[in-house]
Amino acid sequence: MSWQKELSNKGYRVSEPRRLVMGLLAESAQPMTPLEIYQELSQSGQNLGMASVYRALELLAELGLVCVVYNPDGSSGYVAGSVGHHHHILCKKCHRTITFAGSEDLSDLIRRVEAETKFRVSDHLLQLYGICPDCQKILADILEEN
Numbered sequence: 263m264s265w266q267k268e269l270s271n272k273g274y275r276v277s278e279p280r281r282l283v284m285g286l287l288a289e290s291a292q293p294m295t296p297l298e299i300y301q302e303l304s305q306s307g308q309n310l311g312m313a314s315v316y317r318a319l320e321l322l323a324e325l326g327l328v329c330v331v332y333n334p335d336g337s338s339g340y341v342a343g344s345v346g347h348h349h350h351i352l353c354k355k356c357h358r359t360i361t362f363a364g365s366e367d368l369s370d371l372i373r374r375v376e377a378e379t380k381f382r383v384s385d386h387l388l389q390l391y392g393i394c395p396d397c398q399k400i401l402a403d404i405l406e407e408n
C-alpha cells in the first residue's frame with residue numbers, strides 16, 4: 263500500500279508538509295534529521311517551516327510511515343518506513359539504510375530476560391550495522407592500491 267493510501271485510510275489528509283517530507287525520505291538512501299529535511303526542502307525552493315517538518319514527522323512516525331534509525335555515533339535520523347514487522351541495517355561508512363523483514367525468533371532471549379528481570383517484555387528495538395556492498399568495494403580497492 264502506498265503511504266498516501268495509508269494516510270487517507272487512517273483519516274489523514276495528504277497535506278503539503280506530509281507530501282514533501284515523505285517524498286524526500288522515500289528518495290533518500292540515508293537517514294535524515296529534521297534539520298536536514300528542512301534545509302533540503304528550502305534549497306529546492308519549498309517554504310516549509312521547521313515546526314511543520316516536526317509535526318509532519320511526528321504523525322508519519324506514529325503511523326509507522328517513517329522510522330527512526332541510529333547512526334554509529336548515536337545520532338538519529340528518519341528513514342521511510344515499511345509495513346509489517348521489519349528492521350533496518352545501516353552502513354557504518356556511508357549510512358545507507360536498508361529495510362529487512364523482522365523474521366527473527368527472540369523467544370529464547372525474551373524468556374531468559376523475563377526470568378532474570380521479572381519484566382514482561384512487550385516490544386523490541388533491533389537495528390543492525392555493517393558495511394554495504396559499495397563500501398566493501400571501495401575498501402577492497404583501497405587495500406589493493408596499497
Ligand SMILES: [Zn+2]
Pocket residue numbers: 353354355356357358393394395396397398
Ligand atoms: Zn556504505
Ligand SMILES: [Zn+2]
Pocket residue numbers: 347348349364365366386388
Ligand atoms: Zn523484530
